[in-house]
Amino acid sequence: MPTLNGNQNGKKDDDFSGKKLKTLPTELLKKGGEAVRVDLQRNRLKQITGISQLTNLKELNLSRNEITDFPLEIRGLHQLEKLYLNQNSLKTIPENVFPSLGKLNFLKLSTNRIEKLPIDLNRCQDLTYLNLSNNCLKNLDPIVDLSHLKELYVERNQLYELPDKLFQNSSLTLFKANGNPLRKPPVEVCTGGLRDIQSYFSMLEANAPHVYTVKTMFLGNSMAGKSTLCRSLEQGCPVPVEEADRTVGIDISEVDRDGIRFFFWDFAGQEEYYITHHVFITAQAFVILAINLSSYNLDNQSFKENVEFWIKNLQLKIPDSVVLLVGTHVDQCTETEVNEKKKHIDVGVKEMLKKHTDTLEQRRKNLQDGDNPSLNYDQMHQIERLTEYKLKVLEFILIDCTKQEDIDRLLTRIKNDVLNKETFPNIEKTLPRSYCDVEKDIYDLVKNGDIPEHGIVLLPELKNRHDTLDDDKLRLILQYLHRIGVIMWYKEIPELAGSVFVKPSFLISLFKTIVRHDLVQELNKISAAQLKSENALVIQKKRWISDYKDRASLSNVAIRILVRTELQKSYGKNDEELIEEVVGSRKKEGSLLSLLKHFDVCLSTKHNSPLNPKANEFCPKKDWVASNPIVYEPDACLFPNNLADNEQVKQKWESDNTEDLNIHVYLLPEIPHGFFHRLVIRTCSLYSPYWIGKDQCMLCSGNKRFLLRERCDDEDQFIEIRCKESELETSEDIQKAWKVIREIMKRLNTLTEQWQGLYQTVHSPCKAQDCDDYFEWNDWQEWLEDFGTNPFNVGLEENQTCRNGHQRRTELLLPRTPDA
Secondary structure (H helix, E strand, C coil): CCCCCEECCCHHHHHHHCCCCCCCCHHCCHHHHCCEEEEEECCCCCCCCCCHHHCCEEEEEEECCCCCCCCCCHHHCCCEEEECCCCCCCCCCCCCCHHCCCCEEEEEECCCCCCCHHHHHHHCCCCEEECCCCCCCCCCCCHHCCCCCEEECCCCCCEEECCCHHHCCCCCCCCECCCCCCCCCCCCCCCCHHHHHHHHHHHHHCCCCCCEEEEEEEECCCCCCHHHHHHCCCCCCCCCCHHCCCCEEEEEEEEEEEEEEEEEECCCCHHHHHHHHHCCCCCEEEEEEECCCCCCCCCCCHHHHHHHHHEEEEEEEHCCCCCEEEEEEHHCCCCHHHHHHHHHHHHHHHHHHHHHHHHHHHHHHHHHHCCCCHHHHHHHHHHHHHHHHCCCEEEEEEEEEEHHHHHHHHHHHHHHHCCCCCCCCCCCCCCCCCHHHHHHHHHHHHHHCCCCCEEEEEEEEEEEECCCCCCHHHHHHHHHHHHCCECCCCCCCCCCCEEEEEEHHHHHHHHHHHCCCHHHHHHCCCHHHHHHHHHCCHHHHHHHHHHHHCCCCEEEHHHHHHHHHHHHHHHHHCCCHHHHHHHHHCEEEEEHHHHHHHHCEEEEEECCEEECCCCCCCCCCCCCCCCCCCCCCCEEEEEECCCCCCCHHHHHHHCCCCCCCCEEEEECCCCCCHHHHHHHHHHCCCCEEEECCCCCCEEEECEEEEEEEEEEECCCCEEEEEEEEHCCHHHHHHHHHHHHHHHHHHHHHHCCCCCCCCCEEEEECCCCCCCCCCCCCCCHHHHHHHCCCCCCCCCCEEECCCCCCCCHHHHHHHCCCCCC
């Protein structure tokens, strides 16, 4: 495949990329049979008349052009082995093209508008790579007989089912189908990749059961009535919930209504809990957004806090979600007030959804109307992808939670909505019977009390109960049950891979002990006896409280006391082995902290120890042995989301300099709540020392200082990455700095992928004082893959000049691979 600039090993036989061509150049056509590899990407071609004259052509790159009709002349290129037609506007592919391309082994048709594949595509029996992602395909039947296919990409199409015959192909080694409304196999199976899909089909019997399952999430501000709604729907009658009994963190319950299984997730509304919500808010979910009409005011601020905040976060995290607005506390309003507030919310929702679409379309148009739109094709495609997501906001329903008829009406409405296949196209799932058998066995274990009350079952125990399933098949089933919320199993965390939480509520209850709105009150409640159990003093407790208030740092000893107290309160006995497993000790990290770190909620901290003058000397190319064995001795956990200012960071960073390395990563439409601190946690786990603030972070690598800063003041929100100019004395220093920035941007890019409704664009601002021009990065994401082997900005001149005439060395503006 081509490298960043569309070339291989930095060379190309005939490179006409980015020339703004509308027709094939004469000099190319004159070559005739001499042309072997031709790069025509990033032009404005609509037709390629004359291409059949290149009779010996082996590789043709036509990506990022303006081709709408498949070029029929291509069928005359009988020697063609690689064809790139991605990122055009193709809608159909005619028959009788591919039978002429018998040597074709690589075909990239991603990011078009193709609705149907030609039946004779299966005549290309040498194909080993096929990319059909980002199209409008509804079935894959024409490609099931491509017996030599090794890599197949069909992400973001309109596929409901995958053909089982496709996965009988023993050559297939890589398959991706994310972003489809799949029900066979279910999306939760496809997320696991090719092996999971193959195992699914190997277990699937004729007449396999169809199940209807929907994860229902209750969101809204504190005291909006979420818990009352959730518990009333669960019990089928009005259930009053006192203020003291409101949700802390998340509550989970399961409800079966007329053959539909609902998993109710009731999310606490206080801001302190938002940092964990992102972990459990998943795609394919039904969102019930509760709005307290009694406290709602007819102004923009009230709409923003009660409605817009939640819908915007859903647009960023799961932009194809379905949202039902439920107005609560109507019994505390007059009929006129209810009607006025409902109208205000309805109008506000329509306006914000329209503004979201209009903003995306305007950005796309600005890029399209630019000097060279082919250079902006990636951004335009990202925007088009976002416009295809249609977050559905269903008709507002008003509820008096004290009335039986209103609870019945809401339940009927929910059932009708989830059974509407236009609204929930993949609520129906086809599952092998073994999936249902394992789930029933877990249900019986819990119901019959055959497991410890905390619900932790060791993986070997489950294997013994299902010895007819091999390890891979049982793993696949457990992953599916984890993804739909029946169990929790974090196989990617080594410390937890052997434990299955068959009672997810137990794990949630552990989260509640640390991530809660009243944590300071809980710390104050720690008794002298509890302090004594950890050999701690009252004066230390006071420091824990002040550290948490002032520095968002929570002592690990305090964490152990809080969790120990919760376990003893909930289960009424001292299970020391369980307590140590969960909370850890001074020498071993517990499973709770492992989870919190895994979810980017906190970061371990410890006091800096003095240098050891007796440490073993380091010698290059020789093994180095530490003078002291490394043990787990963190002092506390830092919760960056609770930091109130940037004073420490400002003191260490001092001030910006216009000559600093400076990159702006724009996150559009906006930076999600909590995103910056998750990035900081991921980055600071690599580099030390570091200083973290409310919206800034400074870290060190060698003798170089780097600054991360969240900029949310303007309408365009971005994350700024800087490196001190004074510490970049040589070109080698600059290259080392770019490597660190690359590592930061890799983590930022990975994090962005968790928010389907986000896209990124990267600029380096001009360094001249008061100049607002910038240098845009094109095709930068492949640079993140391998700094050493992916050439980036090869061939650029030594200096770059902005549109206002200011000039700087290229390596101070862009990460540039030195010319070979």
